[in-house]
Amino acid sequence: MKHSIHSDTTTLGFQIAPMIDVVFVIMLFFMVMVGSVKVERELKTKLPGPDDLTQLVKFPAEEITLGILEDGTVLLNEEAFDSPKDKALPMLTRTLRRVADSSAQQKQVVLVTIQAEEQASYERVIDVLNSLHQAQIQNVTFTVGSEPL
Template identity: 30%
Template sequence: MKFRARVPEPIGFQLAPMLDIVFLLLIFFVVTQTFSLYEPDLKVKVPSAEQATETARHNPNEIIINVREDGTVTINREHFKDKDQLYAKLYNSALLDKDQTIRIRGDAKTEYQKMVDVLDACTKAGFWNVSFSTKRAVPAP
């Protein structure tokens, strides 16, 4: 009887599953990058309030104005040095849609005059739907 010697198949690298994983990772990072543009400034620690409400979802048309403790004003990571620059940016946005929501996220230690300047620029640009962000107060144990 003649036996055939089994020659093992050459070891190969499966390319198709690796490409599937790479494309899934690519899609994941592209989707999360677009959401990160709407992230609020993490350096701003908003004040707490007993009647604060949680927003379920971020409105993509909402303009978030961050006012840091040192008075720096940012919109979508763009810094504004004075209220005239801020007004110009808001005025251009108001030309597109005056019913747009404006959310002001001011740090709890921000100077009050800086918050008034931001609110004044919003009103001067023609926005009427302006709100302030707060966080829910933590009950004392």
């Protein structure tokens, strides 16, 4: 018995089933990736507007200039305080406390600039810093030189 295998050569042509599988895999990929992309319209931003009254209004800072002359005289906005030999500077300290208190009530920041002449003693600068500390004023800057006060 002889079996012969009869094969008809047929051309398969274009197969649609594998193409549908590929399309479904690509579609599945994009469906999964869409969930991980952040859309810009979801960003929480609040623009300033007239109805935003919750923010505190900041007032401008109060600026004070303290000058220290070579002879030890201390000037507050060009007005002399205490004697050049008085180490405690009681009048200056009281004035600085009043300034600090009134600025705190008005919600202002006190900025102090110490202008010391080149030959002013370091000890006098420390005396002025002690007065500022007693008045609880912390924003202090320094300039040194012979600038006019």
